[in-house]
Amino acid sequence: MAGGIGSRFWPMSRTVFPKQFIDILGTGQTLIQQTFDRLLKLAPKENIYIVTNDLYKDLVLEQLDVTEDQVLCEPSRRNTAPCIAYANYKISTKNPNANIIVAPADHLILKEDKFVEVMTTALNYTATNNALVTLGIKPSRPDTGYGYIQFDESGDSELKKVKTFTEKPDLILAKQFLDSGDFSWNSGMFIWSLSSINESFENLLPEMDALFKEQKDAFGTEEEAQAIDSIYSECKSVSIDYGIMEKAKNVFVLSADIGWSDLGTWGSIYTHLDHDDNHNAIVGKNVMLYDSEDCIVSVPKNKLVVLQGLKDYIVVESNDTLLVCKKEDEQKIKQFVTDIKIEKGDKFV
Numbered sequence: 001m002a003g004g005i006g007s008r009f010w011p012m013s014r015t016v017f018p019k020q021f022i023d024i025l026g027t028g029q030t031l032i033q034q035t036f037d038r039l040l041k042l043a044p045k046e047n048i049y050i051v052t053n054d055l056y057k058d059l060v061l062e063q064l065d066v067t068e069d070q071v072l073c074e075p076s077r078r079n080t081a082p083c084i085a086y087a088n089y090k091i092s093t094k095n096p097n098a099n100i101i102v103a104p105a106d107h108l109i110l111k112e113d114k115f116v117e118v119m120t121t122a123l124n125y126t127a128t129n130n131a132l133v134t135l136g137i138k139p140s141r142p143d144t145g146y147g148y149i150q151f152d153e154s155g156d157s158e159l160k161k162v163k164t165f166t167e168k169p170d171l172i173l174a175k176q177f178l179d180s181g182d183f184s185w186n187s188g189m190f191i192w193s194l195s196s197i198n199e200s201f202e203n204l205l206p207e208m209d210a211l212f213k214e215q216k217d218a219f220g221t222e223e224e225a226q227a228i229d230s231i232y233s234e235c236k237s238v239s240i241d242y243g244i245m246e247k248a249k250n251v252f253v254l255s256a257d258i259g260w261s262d263l264g265t266w267g268s269i270y271t272h273l274d275h276d277d278n279h280n281a282i283v284g285k286n287v288m289l290y291d292s293e294d295c296i297v298s299v300p301k302n303k304l305v306v307l308q309g310l311k312d313y314i315v316v317e318s319n320d321t322l323l324v325c326k327k328e329d330e331q332k333i334k335q336f337v338t339d340i341k342i343e344k345g346d347k348f349v
Contacts, residue, residue: 001083002032002052002060002105003074007337007349008265008330011321012298015349020106021059024263025272026283031263032105036064039103041116042123046070049090050105051083075229080188081208081238085201086228089212092194093220099127100197102190102240108272110259118256122191125159125252132200132248133159133191136184136255142174145265145331147186147241150177151253162251165241184255188262190240191254200244208243211235265330266314270296296327321348 002020006013013019020032027034032050039048050060051072060071072086084102091098101119109115122133136149147167151160165186169177177183201209211231218227245251261268273281273296280289283298290308299305299317307315314330316323325333341349 001080001102002050002056003077003083004104004106006106006264007334009263009269010333010337010349011316011323012318014319015346016055017059018056019263021056021063024269025108030063031107032060033063035103035105035107036066038109038112038115039101041112042101042119049087051087052105053077073225073228075232077237078232078235079237080240081201081205081243082232082235084197084240085205085208085212086231088194088197088201089216089219090224092198092216096194098194099123100190100192100194102192104188104262106263107187107189108259108261108263111257114256115258118254118258119191121158122254126191126193126196130196130199130250131159131192132196132245132251134162134245134251134253135187135189135191135258136253137187137260138255138257139178139183139185142171142178143185144168144171144174145268146262148174148177148183149186149253150180150183151255153182159252159254162245162253165246167241184253185260186241187260190245196250197244200248204247205238205243208235208238265333266296266298266316266325267327267330269298270327294327319348 004018005015006019009019012022021030023030036048045065049070049072050066051074052060054073054075057071057073061068072090074083091100118135125131126133134149145168147165148169149165150163152163211234215227215231218224261272263269270281275281278293280292281296284303284305285301286304287297287299288306292307292310295310295313295315297305297307297315303317312327314323314325314327337349
């Protein structure tokens, strides 16, 4: 899934060039390239499909060694359920018995061997069971930026039956979740068989499924793009979590420590960058800090920036735009972007 605009990572991530196509951490690879290479350890190149917005088709083809047929272009943003349904119907033309991994294009995973191990366990399970598996992350702190999954602790299996999903709780609730020991972070990665997820769409999102079913003969043909335009003009915007995962009775979670971050905010980037003696993370060649600590500063390499007296701040200059924001308020950046779009137009977003 590579169609998002990464608004919480503004101003570096913009509509025309979002974060999945950026080498955020200076590794020499963009996030989508890292994701693609990671999945090559589980599937052959020709079995990897990228669902993205029409705007990003050329970026995908520039950055990944894939064919045009592997790039599924959405004409508009309708959240993750239609995105997954599109991939399902495309995959069904190749292999109706497919076993599927769904992965966002912009996540960081440091322990790739462990990732391959847990994904293999999940794939083995979904190949022989009618189950929807979500990859859970063992929480390391009471983070309010993630969704949480509560699971049934009984049983010896690594896969646990899911009880509840909770979207981005407040800090008090997040602390309670952490203390209880039966919650995982929701990674947004899923594993299931094509037959299991199709059955869930039929039962839980029947109107959406009907739109795709009506056009099923167009998938894999020259009429596919026209069919998708028709479907998306009528399709509601629904997340896979709300539309299916929170309602289905056959949902399981496999929790693991895979060195995961969704890199959704500047605060998450901060934890993966080197820090100076005052715990500042600096991206830029000419940054001078005085009496400042616990900040993240990201500026163009040739820009001279002098900061004094800041504690726990985000300072980012990118695309001729400057952001100065308290780290504790980083979740407000998404609202800033909405306000900017309303008051200043699309130029800055």
